[in-house]
Amino acid sequence: MTIIDANASFGAVYTPTLAPCRTPEELIAALDRAGVDRALVAADAIRGGCPSEMNVRAALELAPHARLMPVWAILPLETGEFGTRTEFLDSMKRYGVRALAAYPSKHRYLLDRVGCGELLDAMVECRIPLLLPLEESSGGVGGWALAEKLLSETPGLRLIVLGTGPWGDDRLFRPLLRSFPTLTVEVSRYELDGGIAALCGKYGAERLVYGSGYPHWAMGGALLTALHADIPEADKGLILGGNIARMLDEVTI
Amino acid sequence: MSHPTPLMEEFRRLGKSVSCPIIDMHGHFGPFNGIFFPNVTAEQMVGSMDRAGVRLIVCSSHEALLVNSDTGNARMADVVRRFPDRFRAYWSVNPNEPDVLLRQLDGLAERKEFVGIKFLSDYHRYPITGDAYVPALKYAQEHRMPVLMHTWGGSKFDGPELVGEVADRYPDLVILMGHSGYGEWDVSISVARKHPNVYLELTAAYAVNGVVEKLVNKAGSEKVLFGTDLPWFDPHYAAGCILYAHISDDDRHNIFHRNAERILGQCGNPVRF
Numbered sequence: 262m263t264i265i266d267a268n269a270s271f272g273a274v275y276t277p278t279l280a281p282c283r284t285p286e287e288l289i290a291a292l293d294r295a296g297v298d299r300a301l302v303a304a305d306a307i308r309g310g311c312p313s314e315m316n317v318r319a320a321l322e323l324a325p326h327a328r329l330m331p332v333w334a335i336l337p338l339e340t341g342e343f344g345t346r347t348e349f350l351d352s353m354k355r356y357g358v359r360a361l362a363a364y365p366s367k368h369r370y371l372l373d374r375v376g377c378g379e380l381l382d383a384m385v386e387c388r389i390p391l392l393l394p395l396e397e398s399s400g401g402v403g404g405w406a407l408a409e410k411l412l413s414e415t416p417g418l419r420l421i422v423l424g425t426g427p428w429g430d431d432r433l434f435r436p437l438l439r440s441f442p443t444l445t446v447e448v449s450r451y452e453l454d455g456g457i458a459a460l461c462g463k464y465g466a467e468r469l470v471y472g473s474g475y476p477h478w479a480m481g482g483a484l485l486t487a488l489h490a491d492i493p494e495a496d497k498g499l500i501l502g503g504n505i506a507r508m509l510d511e512v513t514i
Numbered sequence: 515m516s517h518p519t520p521l522m523e524e525f526r527r528l529g530k531s532v533s534c535p536i537i538d539m540h541g542h543f544g545p546f547n548g549i550f551f552p553n554v555t556a557e558q559m560v561g562s563m564d565r566a567g568v569r570l571i572v573c574s575s576h577e578a579l580l581v582n583s584d585t586g587n588a589r590m591a592d593v594v595r596r597f598p599d600r601f602r603a604y605w606s607v608n609p610n611e612p613d614v615l616l617r618q619l620d621g622l623a624e625r626k627e628f629v630g631i632k633f634l635s636d637y638h639r640y641p642i643t644g645d646a647y648v649p650a651l652k653y654a655q656e657h658r659m660p661v662l663m664h665t666w667g668g669s670k671f672d673g674p675e676l677v678g679e680v681a682d683r684y685p686d687l688v689i690l691m692g693h694s695g696y697g698e699w700d701v702s703i704s705v706a707r708k709h710p711n712v713y714l715e716l717t718a719a720y721a722v723n724g725v726v727e728k729l730v731n732k733a734g735s736e737k738v739l740f741g742t743d744l745p746w747f748d749p750h751y752a753a754g755c756i757l758y759a760h761i762s763d764d765d766r767h768n769i770f771h772r773n774a775e776r777i778l779g780q781c782g783n784p785v786r787f
């Protein structure tokens with residue numbers, strides 16, 4: 262089984278941190294110890310810094326490490342920080358970026374059709390997954406309500422919501438799983454006892470991806486939970502790596 | 515970066531360990547207002563425990579904590595009687611009904627289902643240092659019943675500094691700091707170091723990267739306890755955080771079962787597997 266962590270990071274410490282992971286090399290050592298093959302990496306720098314600079318810098322830092330796949334943060338194209346839609350997609354291609362992330366609170370923009378319509382359409386057309394941390398909000402709408410708004414307004418968007426939990430959110434997101442076939446739930450904080458098995462039984466293992474949230478969250482929790490969920494081995498393979506690998510393969514930039 | 519150990523590899527392969535059983539010192543029972551639980555019955559909880567090698571869990575009833583302490587504790591006792599090898603209970607007290615609390619203490623120590631007392635002070639908006647808790651604290655100290663307190667950093671009801679005040683007043687009382695005073699790790703550690711009978715319980719805290727190592731390195735693994743809030747959190751999640759933390763297998767044995775065995779034994783409720 263190939264294990265892929267869909268939610269990892271690294272970066273210098275700018276807030277009190279008990280166990281930092283400062284460099285790609287440190288991240289690889291942590292993945293090795295946990296027996297994880299690859300990771301989608303949204304560098305702390307693309308959140309803490311400006312994506313107009315840090316997207317590329319993070320990609321360059323990750324470039325020597327084929328196991329670490331860079332994620333870029335989006336911004337509205339209107340300010341010109343990324344150039345045109347075509348230039349941005351070309352740049353993604355050049356740096357081997359196959360997944361995007363949105364931090365509308367941190368980067369202060371509206372993650373909606375007016376703010377980001379052109380990029381959202383590009384993501385649908387090119388089947389680029391968009392990672393959205395659940396703590397993010399836009400225009401007063403946050404969490405699962407923001408996910409619902411995004412998926413309603415941009416059908417077909419491959420949205421991966423990061424970090425649901427630790428309180429079980431099933432009442433919030435199960436209706437979204439039913440309504441939006443392109444919604445995927447990442448399980449780094451989905452600690453709910455029996456939650457993974459229940460979701461697989463009802464919606465299929467295709468709807469979940471494994472992530473660790475490392476180094477902000479501990480490496481082993483979601484990993485052992487997914488490895489020993491009460492589901493068939495094939496489903497574990499999908500959650501622990503198969504689903505995200507397929508999604509990244511299907512990107513057409 | 516430390517290397518994988520035999521316990522890490524055994525849990526990874528089997529999801530549990532033959533040589534290292536787990537005792538969960540922080541469980542609950544029954545439905546809860548804010549969460550859908552897929553595994554909510556006692557039978558389902560036992561299923562989850564079996565999958566992760568949890569041999570025994572000590573629970574408090576959600577109903578007793580948040581709706582009705584008489585009916586909730588009675589249902590909790592019923593679960594222990596139905597699964598005497600797998601469940602023990604904390605008597606849940608409600609400080610906002612002090613007369614009820616006082617009445618319920620009468621004869622509690624003779625009820626073998628209950629090995630301890632549970633405080634949920636943050637939810638009850640009542641400080642652990644308040645007068646209403648005094649009879650329960652005195653009773654627990656006198657009858658060697660551990661008190662599991664929900665403790666949370668920054669709380670004016672059950673922050674770790676307040677735990678220190680209670681421990682000063684009741685030096686023989688065994689206090690289990692649920693969630694290890696989440697966030698105020700340094701204060702919690704200093705309280706646990708100062709008071710031999712104060713323990714740090716890991717529910718929810720384990721997920722914060724580096725917390726397990728910090729508590730073990732600063733307070734000692736003999737002061738750290740396994741807990742999950744089951745049916746909230748998958749025991750594999752808690753176990754995974756502890757297994758992949760940079761501590762030794764000896765520390766993991768302490769956290770997973772040895773400390774709980776010692777506490778329950780010292781409090782007159784030895785466990786035998």
Ligand SMILES: [Zn+2]
Pocket residue numbers: 540541542664692743
């Ligand atoms: Zn609890």
